[in-house]
Amino acid sequence: MAEMGLAAPVQAAAQATATAAASVPASDYMVDVLKTLNLDYVAVNPGSAFEGLHESLINHGQNQKPEMLTCLHEEQAAAMAHGYAKAAGKPMMIALHGTVGLLHASFGMFQAWCDRVPMLVFVGHNRNPTSVVNRPHSAQDMGAIARDYTKWDDEATNLDRFAEAAVKAYAIGRTPPMGPTLLVVDSGLQNSMISDRGRLRIPALTMPAPPIGDPAAVKEAARILVNAESPLITPGKLARTPKGWDLLIELAELLQAPVFVGTYGSWQDFPNRHKLNGRGGAAYRADVTLGLELNDMSAAARTARSGGGKTISICAEYLSQGRNIHDFGNYSEVDIAIAADGEATMPSLIEEIRKLITPEKRRAFDARGAKIAEAHRTERVRQVEEARFGWDVSPISIQRMIAELGAQIKNDDWSMGSGHQFTGDWQRVLLNFDKHHRYWGDCGGFGIGYDTQAAVGVALANKGTGRVTVAVVGDGDLNFGPGVLWTAAHHKIPLLFVVHNNRGYQAEVMIVQRVCSQRGRGTQNAHIGTTIDNPNIDYTKIAQGYGLHAEGPITNPNDLAPAFQRALARVRAGEPALVDVVSQAR
Amino acid sequence: MTKLELFVFACILTAAIVLPALSQNPATNLTGNAERGKTLYNSGLKCASCHGTTGETGSPRLVPMRRTQTDFIAFVQKPTVNAMPAFRDQSAQTLADVYAFIKSIPERTPPPAQSIPALNEVLKTIP
Numbered sequence: 001m002a003e004m005g006l007a008a009p010v011q012a013a014a015q016a017t018a019t020a021a022a023s024v025p026a027s028d029y030m031v032d033v034l035k036t037l038n039l040d041y042v043a044v045n046p047g048s049a050f051e052g053l054h055e056s057l058i059n060h061g062q063n064q065k066p067e068m069l070t071c072l073h074e075e076q077a078a079a080m081a082h083g084y085a086k087a088a089g090k091p092m093m094i095a096l097h098g099t100v101g102l103l104h105a106s107f108g109m110f111q112a113w114c115d116r117v118p119m120l121v122f123v124g125h126n127r128n129p130t131s132v133v134n135r136p137h138s139a140q141d142m143g144a145i146a147r148d149y150t151k152w153d154d155e156a157t158n159l160d161r162f163a164e165a166a167v168k169a170y171a172i173g174r175t176p177p178m179g180p181t182l183l184v185v186d187s188g189l190q191n192s193m194i195s196d197r198g199r200l201r202i203p204a205l206t207m208p209a210p211p212i213g214d215p216a217a218v219k220e221a222a223r224i225l226v227n228a229e230s231p232l233i234t235p236g237k238l239a240r241t242p243k244g245w246d247l248l249i250e251l252a253e254l255l256q257a258p259v260f261v262g263t264y265g266s267w268q269d270f271p272n273r274h275k276l277n278g279r280g281g282a283a284y285r286a287d288v289t290l291g292l293e294l295n296d297m298s299a300a301a302r303t304a305r306s307g308g309g310k311t312i313s314i315c316a317e318y319l320s321q322g323r324n325i326h327d328f329g330n331y332s333e334v335d336i337a338i339a340a341d342g343e344a345t346m347p348s349l350i351e352e353i354r355k356l357i358t359p360e361k362r363r364a365f366d367a368r369g370a371k372i373a374e375a376h377r378t379e380r381v382r383q384v385e386e387a388r389f390g391w392d393v394s395p396i397s398i399q400r401m402i403a404e405l406g407a408q409i410k411n412d413d414w415s416m417g418s419g420h421q422f423t424g425d426w427q428r429v430l431l432n433f434d435k436h437h438r439y440w441g442d443c444g445g446f447g448i449g450y451d452t453q454a455a456v457g458v459a460l461a462n463k464g465t466g467r468v469t470v471a472v473v474g475d476g477d478l479n480f481g482p483g484v485l486w487t488a489a490h491h492k493i494p495l496l497f498v499v500h501n502n503r504g505y506q507a508e509v510m511i512v513q514r515v516c517s518q519r520g521r522g523t524q525n526a527h528i529g530t531t532i533d534n535p536n537i538d539y540t541k542i543a544q545g546y547g548l549h550a551e552g553p554i555t556n557p558n559d560l561a562p563a564f565q566r567a568l569a570r571v572r573a574g575e576p577a578l579v580d581v582v583s584q585a586r
Numbered sequence: 587m588t589k590l591e592l593f594v595f596a597c598i599l600t601a602a603i604v605l606p607a608l609s610q611n612p613a614t615n616l617t618g619n620a621e622r623g624k625t626l627y628n629s630g631l632k633c634a635s636c637h638g639t640t641g642e643t644g645s646p647r648l649v650p651m652r653r654t655q656t657d658f659i660a661f662v663q664k665p666t667v668n669a670m671p672a673f674r675d676q677s678a679q680t681l682a683d684v685y686a687f688i689k690s691i692p693e694r695t696p697p698p699a700q701s702i703p704a705l706n707e708v709l710k711t712i713p
Contacts, residue, residue: 377712390640393638393639404704406707407704506635524626584644
């Protein structure tokens with residue numbers, strides 16, 4: 001009813017003002033919920049299906065906690081969140097447009113899933129599309145698009161449910177075994193106005209304690225390990241935190257057992273210069289193998305059974321085996337299987353082992369440890385001596401590229417943001433991974449495109465800590481997501497990209513050759529479809545175009561050190577930089 | 587059995603084992619074209635993908651090449667290790683060219699790691 005004394009247009013305006021004062025966008029409340037989760041960043045490529053949330057994040061939320069990161073591709077957002085979560089020890093949020101944004105992000109989410117890394121994925125969903133443009137961005141079941149590589153997903157239909165789902169998604173994602181979780185949120189719900197903000201509460205986040213191994217099973221595992229002649233510890237994705245790193249050192253030293261960190265897929269978990277790092281030497285034959293967060297011990301179990309040995313597995317993945325993707329590994333005929341988080345179970349395992357060690361055992365363990373230490377030293381020195389061959393060749397050897405980089409950062413508190421899948425393990429040989437934050441492992445799903453993009457996430461986590469982030473990225477990898485260079489420049493995320501520019505998908509060459517060989521034809525044609533040359537790509541110009549300090553292509557190995565020095569000076573000052581190194585294939 | 591009989595028996599046994607093997611790898615004496623071999627090594631057959639452009643940086647190192655031309659051709663056509671694909675479709679002449687290129691790479695003994703500053707830094711970190 002119109003108020004007396006006011007003309008109709010004036011009255012309408014007054015009503016609108018009053019309504020506006022009393023109502024707030026629902027997406028403001030969503031931001032209030034998200035702020036309780038202690039999220040530092042939300043990575044986005046803008047999309048109209050989450051425009052309501054977008055506006056609330058930057059205005060109502062004042063673009064703080066979470067701060068918005070502008071990404072040039074949604075896969076970049078997911079890969080950055082992947083790297084960030086490993087280095088920061090907590091998830092990043094990414095916000096995606098319905099269907100198309102989710103599809104673009106899917107690969108990065110898949111990698112994080114395979115790497116057991118959490119991220120909070122928010123997908124805007126226009127459930128009532130009105131145009132030919134929006135209809136493909138709507139779906140019957142949006143979460144189904146990425147369900148095979150998300151740990152949990154939900155679609156909130158009202159605000160109470162949104163709040164519960166957001167907190168639940170965060171908690172589920174961070175409980176081992178960890179993984180991405182996904183929230184689908186109706187665009188209409190984001191844009192609706194709420195007048196009863198006071199009624200809407202935000203559930204408190206209570207993080208579940210990670211699962212710890214059954215005491216009796218842990219006790220039996222301790223007994224077997226203490227009585228072993230030659231135990232071997234094989235961690236997979238174990239040390240989520242520095243505490244996990246310290247506990248594994250304590251466990252290994254207590255048993256004087258070698259720790260084989262593995263090759264692809266494992267995190268660093270254990271210092272690579274520790275005297276117990278490795279398999280114990282050529283003559284060491286493990287009679288008991290302890291797997292910690294190693295989701296496939298089938299080969300080790302087969303070997304042990306055929307030779308009278310034993311295997312023990314402590315792994316959270318017994319609690320969740322995923323759905324469609326075969327990354328969960330083969331069934332392993334181990335002697336003891338403990339469904340529990342490896343890092344959380346190590347204290348009780350250590351305690352049980354400590355109880356069983358007699359002075360006589362201690363002497364035997366120490367003698368074993370001395371032999372392992374000698375074997376470790378011999379092997380490490382041999383590997384370094386191998387690195388000197390072809391020291392002066394051009395294209396530059398990977399060994400020299402890594403060693404020269406290591407020499408330049410030896411006095412920094414550095415952190416490697418890329419994996420080692422394409423550098424032939426030389427990073428683990430030539431760099432000193434003496435701290436938990438030195439190296440964050442590989443991509444998880446063994447798909448190309450992780451290193452360059454995830455490294456920016458690692459660098460973001462390291463920003464402000466005084467750490468210098470470096471990443472050795474393949475030219476093939478860089479080409480999957482070069483736009484992340486701009487994000488690093490725009491958001492002033494300091495890190496050094498070293499492009500391992502071998503001008504091809506060299507790991508694939510031999511694979512194609514093998515098929516040619518099996519078919520008895522054309523082994524001379526394997527370069528077709530596997531090389532990236534003619535024309536050679538100028539990564540320096542690309543990086544400069546995105547706003548980075550960049551140098552290269554470096555072809556003379558003697559030019560490496562000065563180029564690294566100049567680039568690192570920029571990184572230490574807070575900028576990203578890139579050095580393009582024309583390198584040997586592998 | 588006398589010593590002489592033993593010796594004769596051993597010779598026969600050795601011949602039975604070795605001669606067939608040798609007959610599988612008849613000695614070749616092909617003239618290799620190192621220039622063509624270099625192109626094949628780096629671009630055509632892509633040997634450099636695993637062994638490095640100078641045969642020094644990959645695995646295994648090819649320099650110095652200790653195999654004879656005959657053994658090299660036989661091995662490349664039918665490797666005795668699983669890691670390497672068999673280039674059985676390549677002619678002896680083609681592989682002789684590759685062999686000539688590898689043999690043309692001068693053998694260089696690198697200085698010890700200790701004398702290379704970047705590698706010496708690595709050595710210092712090994713306990």
